[in-house]
Amino acid sequence: MAKELIRLENCTMAFDGEVVLDNINLYINDHEFLTLLGPSGCGKTTTLRIIGGFQTPTSGTVFFDGVRINDVPPHKRAVNTVFQKYALFPHLNVFENIAFGLRIPKADPENKKKVKLPEQEIRSRVMEMLEIVNLKGFEKRRINQLSGGQQQRVAIARALVNQPKVLLLDEPLGALDLKLRKDMQNELKRIQQTMGITFIYVTHDQEEALSMSDTVVVMDKGRIQQIGTPEDIYNEPKNAFVADFIGESNILDGIMRADGVVEIFNRRFQCLDGGFEKDEAVDVVIRPEDVDIVPEDQGQLKGTVTNLTFKGVHYDTIVDFYGFKWLIQTTDYCPVGSRIGIKIDPDGIHVMKKSQYSGMFGDYSSYSEEYDEISDATLVPEEAEEEAHYEE
Ligand SMILES: Nc1ncnc2c1ncn2[C@@H]1O[C@H](COP(=O)(O)OP(=O)(O)O)[C@@H](O)[C@H]1O
């Protein structure tokens, strides 16, 4: 059974009266890999700093193991932090950077005297860490003789050597290039599992969040938008913000005609969603990979291909339906200008409540603006005109 380790209860943070975290409620289990995900400025770092003890919430309570820790300073929490800027000591070698925290004398609870760890224990713990982060043989190296990825490993080893129960990581891979970042993602996941500790990870990169986490917390504007497993967040986004932020999606206006029946562009589609009012206006999200291309006369909707980009595994195909453009990812080759039909299985349609984010992503899908420009340039205007007057 999962055991709760940390809880933020009704936590609000304001700077000079400006609310940057608005009533955050969140718990983190022991051994969990939890990621705070959201755009820059949404409050991720502030949340992490509250957990680390670097900031006290304006109101609300922070619990660790069921005990209120609002006023416990960082060094007395069983938590350690890895920052994006690694803050390693350039004048110390790799071994001494990692050993640094172990060399600080600790108060002995028995006799209140400060005690030092024996050199032998320091050595064995540092060597064990070097092994875990794959830096065996590097102990004598200077920090400026290391690559960015290696420096990151030293920072992680230094944070882990004190055996914290929780490691806080604030965009730790932000400074690395893509290939290295991918390697380090796997590496971090492996370290977390090997050591069996709790990771609270901050990133604005949705792919990173999906691939590493047990639980993803999606944030925007100081509020939690959704908490769930990567699969939940991707397949069952709560609102248009989450659908847009997590992967690419076509977000459309719909009307819920009955449980399991949603109307889009005056056509009725079967879906798996229910529990809405009859004829309730909703947002409908359809992922680009959930659309099947069929011959035009067999399509539930019919449209014209306006742009095609080869992506290796699939084509990103932009299709204009009645003046509204969709992104479809398919292995079928459909040249620009061709007429196609599409079919969507009931489980490829996801219905969401209208929210403050409804309509924020234009009158069509949230694929990149670059595609938007390309496809606008190639769309034949007369055809778009004509298509706007489709009939039932
Ligand atoms: N010490 C501070 N004083 C004033 N404003 C701050 C402070 N720290 C953060 N903020 C503001 O709080 C908001 C959230 O910041 P932050 O938590 O760093 O976001 P994120 O990490 O998601 O990018 C931002 O608008 C930021 O400018």
Ligand SMILES: [Mg+2]
């Ligand atoms: Mg930040």
